[in-house]
Amino acid sequence: MASLPVPSVQAMVAATGGADVPPRYLRPAEPVAGDSEAQIPIIDYQMLCNHSVPDDVVEGMKASIQQFFQLPMETKKQFAQERGQLEGYGQLFVFSEDQKLDWADILYLHTQPHESRNTKLWPDQPANFRSTLDRYSDAVKDVSDSLLATMAKNLGLEREVITGKCIHGMQSVRMNYYPPCAQAEKVVGLSPHSDAGLLTLVLRVNHVQGLQIKRNGSWLPVKLVSGAFIVNIGDMLEVFTNGRYKSIEHRAVVHPKEERLSVAAFHLPNIHAIISPLKEMAAHEDDAYRTLDHESFMKLFYATNLEGKSFLERLKLN
Numbered sequence: 001m002a003s004l005p006v007p008s009v010q011a012m013v014a015a016t017g018g019a020d021v022p023p024r025y026l027r028p029a030e031p032v033a034g035d036s037e038a039q040i041p042i043i044d045y046q047m048l049c050n051h052s053v054p055d056d057v058v059e060g061m062k063a064s065i066q067q068f069f070q071l072p073m074e075t076k077k078q079f080a081q082e083r084g085q086l087e088g089y090g091q092l093f094v095f096s097e098d099q100k101l102d103w104a105d106i107l108y109l110h111t112q113p114h115e116s117r118n119t120k121l122w123p124d125q126p127a128n129f130r131s132t133l134d135r136y137s138d139a140v141k142d143v144s145d146s147l148l149a150t151m152a153k154n155l156g157l158e159r160e161v162i163t164g165k166c167i168h169g170m171q172s173v174r175m176n177y178y179p180p181c182a183q184a185e186k187v188v189g190l191s192p193h194s195d196a197g198l199l200t201l202v203l204r205v206n207h208v209q210g211l212q213i214k215r216n217g218s219w220l221p222v223k224l225v226s227g228a229f230i231v232n233i234g235d236m237l238e239v240f241t242n243g244r245y246k247s248i249e250h251r252a253v254v255h256p257k258e259e260r261l262s263v264a265a266f267h268l269p270n271i272h273a274i275i276s277p278l279k280e281m282a283a284h285e286d287d288a289y290r291t292l293d294h295e296s297f298m299k300l301f302y303a304t305n306l307e308g309k310s311f312l313e314r315l316k317l318n
């Protein structure tokens, strides 16, 4: 993995305070296209799958996240990312001193398989944070597996073709806190990227909108739908389906007056899975993407440092 040499905590302090935008954050976002909003298909996942995330788990997760980010900096720092690590409280992918920073604090934790959990980085405040995240993680993993099974079936494949690779599959959860910024147009909350894995389930935590997707070269805000997850297709699913499902480029912008919070749960196959077009999918067509083992795939993903979909472009064969 590329080294992450910059102490993230300094960056966080800058992000949360001050009326003027510090130079390290100055990076105007490209404008959105008109006033239009992205029409995201709404799936009633309870109809599709046998699993749902209980309301008390969703509400508990929202409350825990809000309470965690309100804790004093000293307390949050107890769970700070260590040098060179992505996991913990800090900033997203800080690669160099010269890099522009995103206007957000994050708490990023590995949640599945259970053995991968580094509970030292799991906040013990608020008191029920750990048990809530534990229940949330198991519940959204079941939903993701069910959606993947349905998607495989829709492609004419056996339901288990993808979920078979998700037994002991990996999941990580990124909790995003975007402080308000009086000069919101001068910063980016989360740089344009596509998610690396199969499916990401994004939960909005408060009423503030900020997620945008890129469609036909333009940025479109994603409409908030209460009681729903936003499901992002990730790069690995694009590779597995040989490009039939395309990963979605997205970014987050910040609000001038209000904070915004979200929780993204990333679902990936197990660590031993080979990431290549599924043979069932590509039987009558050429592979459109290179084959990589899981670890090499993720190394390359992090090395590309969130520049839109440029990472996946590098995997394309034609």
Ligand SMILES: O=C(O)CCC(=O)C(=O)O
Binding pocket: 174, 176, 190, 195, 202, 210, 211, 250, 251, 252, 261, 262, 264
């Ligand atoms: O804040 C959001 O809505 C998006 C979060 C996201 O895309 C991510 O954490 O990868």
Ligand SMILES: [Fe+2]
Binding pocket: 193, 194, 195, 200, 250, 264
């Ligand atoms: Fe994302």
